Amino acid sequence: MDQLEVTTKETKSPWGAPVLAAAPCSLADVMSEQLARQLHEEGSPFPEIPDTDLDLSCAPEADTSSDLILAQMLQMEFDREFDTQLRREEKKFNGDSKVSISFENYRMVHPYEDSDSSEDEVDWQDTRHDPYKAVKPTTTPKKGFVGKGKNITTKHDEDVCGRKNTARMDNFAPEVQVGDGIGMDLKLSNHVYNALKRHCDTEQRRSARLHEKKEHSTAEQAVDPRTRLLMYKMVNAGILENINGCISTGKESVVFHANGGSFEEKIVPEECVLKVFKTTLNEFKNRDKYIKDDYRFKDRFSKLNPRKIIRLWAEKEMHNLTRIKKAGIPCPEVVILKKHILAMSFIGKDHVPAPKLKDAILSSEDMKKAYYQVLNMMQRLYQDCNLVHADLSEYNMLWHDGQVWFIDVSQSIEPTHPHGLEFLFRDCRNVATFFQKAGVAEALSVFELFNTVSGLQINSDNEADFLAQIEALEKRNEDHVQKSSRKIFMDTSEGSPPQLNTDDDDDDD
Numbered sequence: 001m002d003q004l005e006v007t008t009k010e011t012k013s014p015w016g017a018p019v020l021a022a023a024p025c026s027l028a029d030v031m032s033e034q035l036a037r038q039l040h041e042e043g044s045p046f047p048e049i050p051d052t053d054l055d056l057s058c059a060p061e062a063d064t065s066s067d068l069i070l071a072q073m074l075q076m077e078f079d080r081e082f083d084t085q086l087r088r089e090e091k092k093f094n095g096d097s098k099v100s101i102s103f104e105n106y107r108m109v110h111p112y113e114d115s116d117s118s119e120d121e122v123d124w125q126d127t128r129h130d131p132y133k134a135v136k137p138t139t140t141p142k143k144g145f146v147g148k149g150k151n152i153t154t155k156h157d158e159d160v161c162g163r164k165n166t167a168r169m170d171n172f173a174p175e176v177q178v179g180d181g182i183g184m185d186l187k188l189s190n191h192v193y194n195a196l197k198r199h200c201d202t203e204q205r206r207s208a209r210l211h212e213k214k215e216h217s218t219a220e221q222a223v224d225p226r227t228r229l230l231m232y233k234m235v236n237a238g239i240l241e242n243i244n245g246c247i248s249t250g251k252e253s254v255v256f257h258a259n260g261g262s263f264e265e266k267i268v269p270e271e272c273v274l275k276v277f278k279t280t281l282n283e284f285k286n287r288d289k290y291i292k293d294d295y296r297f298k299d300r301f302s303k304l305n306p307r308k309i310i311r312l313w314a315e316k317e318m319h320n321l322t323r324i325k326k327a328g329i330p331c332p333e334v335v336i337l338k339k340h341i342l343a344m345s346f347i348g349k350d351h352v353p354a355p356k357l358k359d360a361i362l363s364s365e366d367m368k369k370a371y372y373q374v375l376n377m378m379q380r381l382y383q384d385c386n387l388v389h390a391d392l393s394e395y396n397m398l399w400h401d402g403q404v405w406f407i408d409v410s411q412s413i414e415p416t417h418p419h420g421l422e423f424l425f426r427d428c429r430n431v432a433t434f435f436q437k438a439g440v441a442e443a444l445s446v447f448e449l450f451n452t453v454s455g456l457q458i459n460s461d462n463e464a465d466f467l468a469q470i471e472a473l474e475k476r477n478e479d480h481v482q483k484s485s486r487k488i489f490m491d492t493s494e495g496s497p498p499q500l501n502t503d504d505d506d507d508d509d
Contacts, residue, residue, distance in 0.1 A: 079108035162187025354400035
């Protein structure tokens with residue numbers, strides 16, 4: 001039978017519409033087309049994907065009846081959002097730096113051609129295909145020269161060396177902004193290039209030293225890792241509940257506010273301060289005159305390295321504050337000493353520190369009251385505590401609850417110091433000058449104030465002559481006063497505040 005006849009039949013569709021059978025065709029046609037397609041589909045590991053080479057951006061006429069096309073559209077939109085965020089991160093990372101880092105390899109869509117936003121435009125400086133990229137100058141051949149006769153060019157040619165030096169500037173540190181010297185065909189002489197290279201090397205070494213110094217020192221409103229660890233130990237030990245932040249910075253210390261806890265059944269004030277002595281040595285190199293001649297610390301001072309001397313400053317302030325507090329003079333109360341960190345009571349209220357006498361707004365009556373308080377406190381400090389503040393001024397006196405408070409007594413010395421009376425005279429000059437300018441009519445002159453505080457009777461109205469008599473008195477009484485004062489110190493140093501055990505924290509700094 002040449003031809004296979006297929007009779008048409010009507011079959012019922014599950015949807016109700018009749019479906020007509022295929023028209024009759026020859027067996028050869030069936031074998032040549034249908035069988036070939038079937039064999040092709042069976043041999044393919046993946047189903048045939050319809051052509052999706054369409055603009056899938058967000059065209060309204062795009063066909064979304066296919067789940068595959070819809071998924072591709074969503075993936076394309078996700079990739080574009082990812083690339084947009086990546087460009088923002090790239091711009092933020094590079095900033096205005098001449099040397100930029102490209103995130104091109106991490107992008108999902110290459111290239112990003114159909115962006116309408118200026119923010120999404122490709123930054124050609126960050127791509128590997130920069131059409132404006134200058135060609136680097138060619139180097140001289142290995143043999144050292146090119147050309148012949150009069151046209152010979154050696155490696156010592158001025159233009160060749162200049163271009164080579166310009167190209168070598170790319171090897172400078174990234175923070176050195178060298179500009180586009182190659183694009184301008186800049187020619188640097190050997191002298192200029194060597195000077196630039198030496199300068200860059202010097203700056204790089206200086207930057208490394210500053211970084212190392214910052215890592216191992218207490219900087220402005222910040223602390224180094226070792227100091228931070230000591231502060232954490234105070235919190236973990238329960239001495240402090242928490243440390244709130246920096247409230248003051250000075251030449252030699254940084255002061256932090258903290259909430260007090262408890263320590264060995266001792267009541268810690270509700271509000272405390274941590275005075276962290278800076279471990280940078282610049283401010284202390286010129287202040288050793290306050291401690292090296294103080295007989296209380298003289299022997300230890302000569303045996304300590306520079307960093308441990310800073311701990312000696314903290315210890316000295318602790319002893320001075322203890323002696324002043326014992327005499328009833330208003331000053332911070334010492335809580336504990338830990339290496340170069342001194343915890344004290346807070347002079348102020350509700351995290352607000354008391355103002356310095358310089359900044360306090362006082363009426364004439366309050367200013368007069370403050371003057372007589374300072375006069376009385378200076379007399380008691382000298383006569384009862386056997387101390388000279390040595391840095392007394394309106395900057396180191398606070399006004400709180402209608403009372404003047406003394407602070408910053410780390411440099412305070414005894415009158416037995418070779419320059420103790422000179423420092424007392426300087427304190428008297430600062431106090432007299434401040435209150436006279438403040439309009440206190442009862443304020444004594446600097447000479448009268450010195451004699452009132454010290455109990456001495458030096459008669460002179462000339463400052464040079466007055467200081468000469470002070471120096472002569474210091475030289476005449478130095479040995480005798482030191483012997484008698486050594487016993488006084490032994491009696492008054494008892495009952496000092498506790499110090500945390502630092503044996504487990506000692507290091508070689």
